[in-house]
Amino acid sequence: MSNDFLPLLYSFHFYLFGLIAIAASIAFVTRKSPVAAALWLVVVMFCLAALYVMMDAQFVGVMQVLVYAGAIMVVFVFVVMLLNLGEAAPLADVRSKWGRLLAGFLGLALVAEIMALTRSPLDPRLVVPQLPVTVNSTGGIIGGVAGPLFREYLLAFELTSVLLLVAITGAVVLGRKRSAN
Amino acid sequence: MLTEALALSAVLFTIGVIGVLTRRNAIIVFMCVELMLNAVNLSFIALSRLYGAGGQVFVIFVMTVAAAEAAVGLAIIISIFRHRESVNLKDINLLRG
Numbered sequence: 001m002s003n004d005f006l007p008l009l010y011s012f013h014f015y016l017f018g019l020i021a022i023a024a025s026i027a028f029v030t031r032k033s034p035v036a037a038a039l040w041l042v043v044v045m046f047c048l049a050a051l052y053v054m055m056d057a058q059f060v061g062v063m064q065v066l067v068y069a070g071a072i073m074v075v076f077v078f079v080v081m082l083l084n085l086g087e088a089a090p091l092a093d094v095r096s097k098w099g100r101l102l103a104g105f106l107g108l109a110l111v112a113e114i115m116a117l118t119r120s121p122l123d124p125r126l127v128v129p130q131l132p133v134t135v136n137s138t139g140g141i142i143g144g145v146a147g148p149l150f151r152e153y154l155l156a157f158e159l160t161s162v163l164l165l166v167a168i169t170g171a172v173v174l175g176r177k178r179s180a181n
Numbered sequence: 182m183l184t185e186a187l188a189l190s191a192v193l194f195t196i197g198v199i200g201v202l203t204r205r206n207a208i209i210v211f212m213c214v215e216l217m218l219n220a221v222n223l224s225f226i227a228l229s230r231l232y233g234a235g236g237q238v239f240v241i242f243v244m245t246v247a248a249a250e251a252a253v254g255l256a257i258i259i260s261i262f263r264h265r266e267s268v269n270l271k272d273i274n275l276l277r278g
Contacts, residue, residue, distance in 0.1 A: 029200040029203075029209075051186065167248075171256040172256075
């Protein structure tokens with residue numbers, strides 16, 4: 001119904017990021033060292049952010065990179081280092097020459113593609129498929145999310161602030177050293 | 182792309198469940214929970230393409246709850262580590278009678 005015609009480029013990237021996400025998540029569950037596992041999980045989150053952008057949720061994609069990969073995972077890695085759980089082994093899993101070459105090639109190819117596509121005079125409809133429903137028709141990318149967030153879900157949004165306050169207080173109380181009682 | 186996105190979401194969720202059930206390191210179990218939340222977020226986003234932006238709003242709420250959960254959960258892990266000098270789930274049996 002919705003995918004009667006999808007440009008090849010779009011499908012290719014969808015499958016590419018999906019496969020990277022699956023491979024990285026399998027690597028994530030099988031790692032022994034918590035730091036290596038956390039770094040693989042960051043790879044999964046970046047892939048998911050790319051998929052969000054491809055599925056017309058650009059704002060959520062940015063939030064995914066900023067909040068999940070940038071803040072939550074840093075807290076995890078920080079706790080691992082605080083508790084001194086990291087293994088002494090080298091962190092990078094991709095150590096063979098071919099693995100590094102493949103990783104470098106993949107990164108360079110994606111960067112080159114961005115450069116080429118942003119400068120090309122192609123019709124955008126050939127690159128990005130049409131929306132089945134125009135979700136973000138008014139207010140642009142952020143307005144499409146902010147509208148419902150501050151209208152229908154305003155109460156939930158306000159309650160979120162209470163939740164965060166409780167969580168911060170709880171974390172501070174739990175993490176504090178016990179005083180001599 | 183909806184089918185593929187939902188399938189990917191299911192696969193990621195399953196990998197997260199397997200991690201929670203098989204790993205013995207409390208921090209890695211926590212990260213598996215984060216992976217499961219991410220998988221659910223993916224299906225929210227995929228369906229929000231068809232049914233409007235409410236799904237994206239929910240993803241933002243899920244991210245907030247995940248941040249709160251990570252903060253409290255890691256504080257609990259640190260506090261347990263102080264007592265037991267371990268984050269292995271086998272050693273964590275404070276509630277056992």
